[in-house]
Amino acid sequence: AQSVTQLGSHVSVSEGALVLLRCNYSSSVPPYLFWYVQYPNQGLQLLLKYTSAATLVKGINGFEAEFKKSETSFHLTKPSAHMSDAAEYFCAVSETRGSNYQLIWGAGTKLIIKP
Amino acid sequence: DAGVTQSPTHLIKTRGQQVTLRCSPKSGHDTVSWYQQALGQGPQFIFQYYEEEERQRGNFPDRFSGHQFPNYSSELNVNALLLGDSALYLCASSLAGNNQPQHFGDGTRLSIL
Numbered sequence: 001a002q003s004v005t006q007l008g009s010h011v012s013v014s015e016g017a018l019v020l021l022r023c024n025y026s027s028s029v030p031p032y033l034f035w036y037v038q039y040p041n042q043g044l045q046l047l048l049k050y051t052s053a054a055t056l057v058k059g060i061n062g063f064e065a066e067f068k069k070s071e072t073s074f075h076l077t078k079p080s081a082h083m084s085d086a087a088e089y090f091c092a093v094s095e096t097r098g099s100n101y102q103l104i105w106g107a108g109t110k111l112i113i114k115p
Numbered sequence: 116d117a118g119v120t121q122s123p124t125h126l127i128k129t130r131g132q133q134v135t136l137r138c139s140p141k142s143g144h145d146t147v148s149w150y151q152q153a154l155g156q157g158p159q160f161i162f163q164y165y166e167e168e169e170r171q172r173g174n175f176p177d178r179f180s181g182h183q184f185p186n187y188s189s190e191l192n193v194n195a196l197l198l199g200d201s202a203l204y205l206c207a208s209s210l211a212g213n214n215q216p217q218h219f220g221d222g223t224r225l226s227i228l
Contacts, residue, residue, distance in 0.1 A: 032214045043119070043205055043219035044158070051214040090157055094213040100171045101213035102148070105157040 002027045002095045006106035014114045019063075019078040021109050023091035026072065032094040033074045034103070035065055039087045047089075050074060061085070086113045117142060119208050119220035127226045128196050136191040136223045140208030147189040148217060149181060150205040158205055164189055165211055193225075201227045 007022040025031055032051050036044040048059025055067045065076045074091060091106040120139045128134050140147050146165045150158035160173035164183035183189045187208075193200055203224050207217035 034216060036219075041221075041224075043221045044207075046216045046218070049214075049216050096213045097171065100163070102160050102163060102171050102173070103158075103217065105159075108157045 004106040010110045012112040019081045021076040023074045025093045034092045036090045037087045121220035125224045133194045138189045138206030141218045144208035146209045148207045152203040
């Protein structure tokens with residue numbers, strides 16, 4: 001079974017600083033990977049997805065993620081943090097079981113932005 | 116174009132009761148997945164419906180059941196509610212296929228007293 005590990009349940013950065021949220025996955029086949037963001041009392045919103053095209057994936061709100069097969073990683077970055085980026089971020093991998101599939105989720109990382 | 120809509124937004128029940136939560140998928144989507152998200156945790160997969168059939172199920176007891184209608188909307192039913200069932204229940208819709216992103220509703224906050 002596949003799994004997703006997000007390092008750091010909380011990450012705190014200053015406004016304007018680089019954001020780096022880490023995600024490592026385990027998969028025996030080329031994975032489909034996703035990053036989602038969740039604001040308080042809301043559902044999850046797709047930030048970006050990797051589906052075996054370009055290894056550097058650009059998403060919404062200035063976020064991007066790089067797929068590194070050798071490191072089994074899919075870390076999320078943003079060059080300059082904004083107060084509105086404060087939210088919880090989830091990494092997920094799509095696991096295929098026969099003709100069915102489901103998303104396997106990381107535990108999430110809460111991003112805190114310091115003024 | 117409406118996204119995924121869920122109803123109700125909030126619900127309070129007592130132990131032993133039964134509850135039905137509803138979800139309308141994003142226009143054009145045919146697959147609906149349900150998740151339970153406890154406070155401070157990530158989503159836990161309950162089950163997925165496609166073509167009105169349950170295609171996959173997570174590690175949840177039979178008290179959790181669902182249905183998908185011909186118009187692709189879906190219901191989640193939970194019987195014999197327990198205090199531990201208190202959570203945010205999220206519905207996600209997508210096109211079929213493991214590279215298709217899921218689009219989420221804002222969830223139903225279920226509180227069990």
